[in-house]
Amino acid sequence: MNGQAGAASRIRRGTLRLAASLPGAARDALLGLVYPPTCIACGAATGLPHALCPACWRGVRFIERPYCERLGTPFAVDLGVPGLLSPAAMADPPVFARARAALRYDATAKRLVHRLKYEDRLDLAAAMGAMMARAGRELIAEADVAVPVPLWRWRLWWRRFNQAMLLARHATRGSGLAVAPDLLARVKRTRPQVGLSRAARAENLQGAFRVPEAARPRLAGRRVLLVDDVITTGSTANAAARALLRGGAAAVDVLAFACVVQDGRVLGGEAAPEPLTAP
Known part of the structure; x- marks a missing residue:
């Protein structure tokens, strides 16, 4: 044998x-x-590489208009009025200007994020980034630079790669938009966000990001596309966007692969999704 x-x-x-x-x-x-091609989510046989099988494809829920133009969160009903904002965006406006995500964070999207982050399936970033490019094409076209949400240095050492960096590279491929990970640094180790309320998440991330002094001249007056894998309550995006604006950015938009939707609400829920594995 x-x-x-x-x-x-x-x-x-x-x-x-x-x-x-x-x-x-x-x-x-x-x-x-x-090596016959397999589904990027479940591993079943597929006809093409880097694709989803029919069963997983049926489970994918893309976020399409109508959605809140500020948060990118889907509306249940199309009122036929362009440019609408959700009650959450009006009651508690985010620090960033606009957010977009390709998918709702359901079972298939969760599996893809899990495989990328914890199973070292870096090849999945190409397909995930392509979905993000479609969802964020307006933001990409108007941005001056893309900045991935940084990891704390020891977490980066443990994981060996930053999934937000990989997604940023693939989402902006062919657009001419530069990806500049050095424009934002994570300067504070934060405890895992899972299980924290929205308020606790914001407090946990307070002071976690900073624009290095040497990077400020390259950031000044530029519109930034902040890239991450998942938007849960928006606390990370808000904290990172606040640091970029304080560092001199003119505006910050956010692009993610998936967005958590709970009871029809996004970016406003107190609960967070349970992890598939320890961070």
């Missing part, structure tokens, strides 16, 4: 070396024979 496993491993390594020497289309075809 060990001999068979070793032989299979040598064949795979040889195939990868051969594929690396081939041009793009031939390489993809060869890899597709050895």
Whole structure:
């Protein structure tokens, strides 16, 4: 059995070396024979790489208009009036100018975020970023620079990558928009946000972000697209946007892969989604 496993491993390594020497289309075809494409969410077989299977695709809920033009949160009913704001946006206006997300944070979206962050499936960022590019095309077109929400340095060391950075690169690919992770730093270690109320989340993040002094001249007067994976209550987006505005940014918009919707409310709920794994 060990001999068979070793032989299979040598064949795979040889195939990868051969594929690396081939041009793009031939390489993809060869890899597709050895590693058949699977659903990026559940792992079931698919006809195309980096795609969703029919079952997972049916479970995806894209956020489309009509939605609150400030928070990007979906309305249950289309009133046929453009530019409407939600009661949450009027009662408690966010620090950022506008927010957009590609999907509601339901089972399929949660699985994709989980696989990217905790299963090291960095290849999923391309498909997720493409969805974000569609949802945030207006924001991307009007932005001067994209800034991913930074991780605390020890969390970045433990995880080895920042998922917001990966999503920012793929969401802005082909747009000409520069991604500048050095314009915002996380200077305070915060406790996990899961289970905290909206007020506790805001307090936890107070003073967590800062624009480095050396970065201020490059930030001054520019419209920033702040990128993250999930918007829950908006506390992280507000804290990061506040730091960017204090650092000299003219305005901050937010683009995320998914947005939490609970009982028809987004960015205003007190509850937070339970984690799939420890952060």
